[in-house]
Amino acid sequence: MKRILVAIKRVVDYNVRIRVKPDGTGVITDGVKMSINPFDEIALEEALRIKEKGQAEEVVAVSIGPADCQQQLRTALAMGADRALHVQTDAVIEPLDAARIFKSLADREQALLAILGKQAIDDDCNQTGQMLAALWNRPQATFASKVEINGDKALVTREVDAGLETLEIDLPAVITADLRLNEPRYVKLPDIMKAKKKPLETLDLAAVGVTPAERLRAVKFDPPAQRSKGVMVKDVQELVEALKRRGLA
Amino acid sequence: MSKILVIAEHDGSKLNPATAKCVACASAIPGADISVLVLAASAGAVAAQAANIAGVARVLTLENAVFAQALAATIAPAVVGATGDHTHIFGPSTTFGKDLMPRIAALLGAPQISDLMAVESATRFKRPIYAGNAIVTVECAADSKVVATVRVASFEAAGAASAAAPIEALQLSVELPTHTRFVAVTAARSDRPDLQTAARVVSGGRALGSAENFKILYSLADKMGAAVGASRAAVDAGYAANEMQVGQTGKIIAPELYMAFGISGAIQHLTGIKDARTIVAINKDPEAPIFEVADFGLVGDLFQIVPELEKQLGQKA
Known part of the structure; x- marks a missing residue:
């Protein structure tokens, strides 16, 4: 079966203003709204569109983390994923271990494609997709803004510093979604009801054969250095004079 | 001693200014011995530019026609083959580095520090998280290799060397995959300065x-x-x-x-x-x-x- 695995990470919602704990041991996440990582939502939308074009038969949403991740998996099922896999753990999972878990699941599910968000908006790592591709020994097309599946190949347009780059990749492969790949659909109420009946399988780390390691220990969290508010100028002339005083005009 | 391998970003003829910023970051590590690795179809011109960056001890080159395009899937195994006893492998946090470095890290089984913004020691670094709303200090094990993408905005480019570093050609020791092929790149042609490095x-x-x-x-x-x-x-x-x-x-x-x-x-x-x-x-x-x-x-x-x-x-x- 032509199957697409999609990564669904539970993260602090895009709109939450992040604050560092006063004792520097982390950021405040108690009671804040949690959501699907926005890039993962785009990844899921792309998988659904590929399936709707008849180029894949099943979309499987995968999340790694504590029990609460099932909320985001249910949202993914409501968006249209056929089933969900939850690798349940309370351990800190670094990108390399996340990639190992996805590799194990890609093998188990005989995946044709794995689509992930290009980065998670919590740790901003931008690593897991590339690491999965390396461990799987398959192509990677990161920062995708357009995906065309042609049989056992795909043409992927990528957003790179120079502009737009197109790659041809053999499937199976890993694609990571950039902002402009698509606009994710809204979930409708009947879909939320339907999603409750879709299969959601929970696995533990032993089932995927991964023992997580802490390779990078977080020692301390600090708030960023703040820029001080400058001055308001009243017109262009005053602005140009101010810039001249700084040698900028 | 820390042996740092900086992966050069270039377009085949010109070294990207991000590379000199990676060298500056590497130089902040106490006792750094810095090599720059140039992978190219023809590495001569780029290697010569890299050899003239202050702080670079040597430039290593790997030449192959397929390196004309910087595809992570082809470059990563070649870099890993050239890693040797380097302890730190750095690349810029441009789309080139963001695409490539995690693939290298995974092949090495090493962790990656994304957007490295400050060096505290050979094993301790700072990086931004949550869109820069928090800065985390991370510590990696001294006995493991570590990969990083260097947040280029955090470092002033290293200056010019007083004498050019030696250039050494390496032989490709690994087979490169063919499952990923470059098709085209379309760029808005512009005579304006590059956004990433413009003053x-x-x-x-x-x-x-x-x-x-x-x-x-x-x-x-x-x-x-x-x-x-x-x-x-x-x-x-x-x-x-x-x-x-x-x-x-x-x-x-x-x-x-x-x-x-x-x-x-x-x-x-x-x-x-x-x-x-x-x-x-x-x-x-x-x-x-x-x-x-x-x-x-x-x-x-x-x-x-x-x-x-x-x-x-x-x-x-």
Whole structure:
């Protein structure tokens, strides 16, 4: 079966203003709204569109983390994923271990494609997709803004510093979604009801054969250095004079 | 001693300025012994430029026709084959490095520090998380290799060396995959400075209203010798090309002067500019968050202000 695995990470919602704990041991996440990582939502939308074009038969949403991740998996099922896999753990999972878990699941599910968000908006790592591709020994097309599946190949347009780059990749492969790949659909109420009946399988780390390691220990969290508010100028002339005083005009 | 391997970014003939910033970052590690690795179809010109960066002990080259395009899937195994006893493998946090370095890290079984912004020791580094709303200090094990993408906006480029470092050609020891093929790259051709490294950047937001209206910024930029950037809103609306996006998921830049026109200043945008030396904000909304970080703010209609600025700013410095 032509199957697409999609990564669904539970993260602090895009709109939450992040604050560092006063004792520097982390950021405040108690009671804040949690959501699907926005890039993962785009990844899921792309998988659904590929399936709707008849180029894949099943979309499987995968999340790694504590029990609460099932909320985001249910949202993914409501968006249209056929089933969900939850690798349940309370351990800190670094990108390399996340990639190992996805590799194990890609093998188990005989995946044709794995689509992930290009980065998670919590740790901003931008690593897991590339690491999965390396461990799987398959192509990677990161920062995708357009995906065309042609049989056992795909043409992927990528957003790179120079502009737009197109790659041809053999499937199976890993694609990571950039902002402009698509606009994710809204979930409708009947879909939320339907999603409750879709299969959601929970696995533990032993089932995927991964023992997580802490390779990078977080020692301390600090708030960023703040820029001080400058001055308001009243017109262009005053602005140009101010810039001249700084040698900028 | 820390042996650092910096992966050069280049276009086949010219070394990208991001590489000299990676060298500067590597030089901050006590007792750093720095090698730059150039993978290219023909490495000579780029290797010579790398050899002239202060702090570089040697330049290593790997030549193969397939390296004409910087594809992570082909480059990563070649880099891993050349890693040897290097303890740190650094690349820039450009799309080149972001694509490549995690693939290298996974093949090495090593952790990666993304957007490394400060070096505390050979094993302790700082990096931003949550769109720069928090800075985390991380410690890696001394006995493991570590891979990093260097946040180029955080480092001044290393200067010129007094004597060129030796260049050594390596032999490719691994077979390279063929499952990933380059098709094309389309870039908006521009004679303006590169956004990532420009000293001056003029940037526009959704308030510009159309791609056509962005022309007033191009005109101002040309007068100032500036690059042109855009907010995500402007890029999403189709007013500006994707490679112009500045912010958390676009380019993170540190110009001498950043002028934001009609950009409200979402936190994701501010992440991309907070290392700019001087920020100027022009917005018709006096409550726009961009004014909180601007050195100079001017409330008004950008369509009147831009032409007037162009007139008054005169020549580029």
